[in-house]
Amino acid sequence: MGKRQTSIGRLWPKGGRTEFVALAILLVLAGLAIAGPSGLLAWGDNLRLHDQRQKQLSELTKQRDALRNRVDLLDPKHADPDMVGQLVRSQLNVVHPDEVIMKVDD
Numbered sequence: 001m002g003k004r005q006t007s008i009g010r011l012w013p014k015g016g017r018t019e020f021v022a023l024a025i026l027l028v029l030a031g032l033a034i035a036g037p038s039g040l041l042a043w044g045d046n047l048r049l050h051d052q053r054q055k056q057l058s059e060l061t062k063q064r065d066a067l068r069n070r071v072d073l074l075d076p077k078h079a080d081p082d083m084v085g086q087l088v089r090s091q092l093n094v095v096h097p098d099e100v101i102m103k104v105d106d
Contacts, residue, residue: 074087
């Protein structure tokens, strides 16, 4: 009698293992392309995050420009007198002798 082929031998004909492995790898890659962190399903979320970051960047740019303007106005070499007077009054609570302080009720 001839040798009986095992059930594994019937499932895996010669060379079939490499084809199965290649197919499995291809299916995993296709799954990642669709549902992975940078796949098609995450595309909308990435666009939404990009828009949020752009808004945040524009707000921070405006704040930076405002701070840069204040720094330029307070440069010791050529400070703006109005800005210096405003800061002295607000930070140190000082006034000129000829100024009158008026309280305004809110």
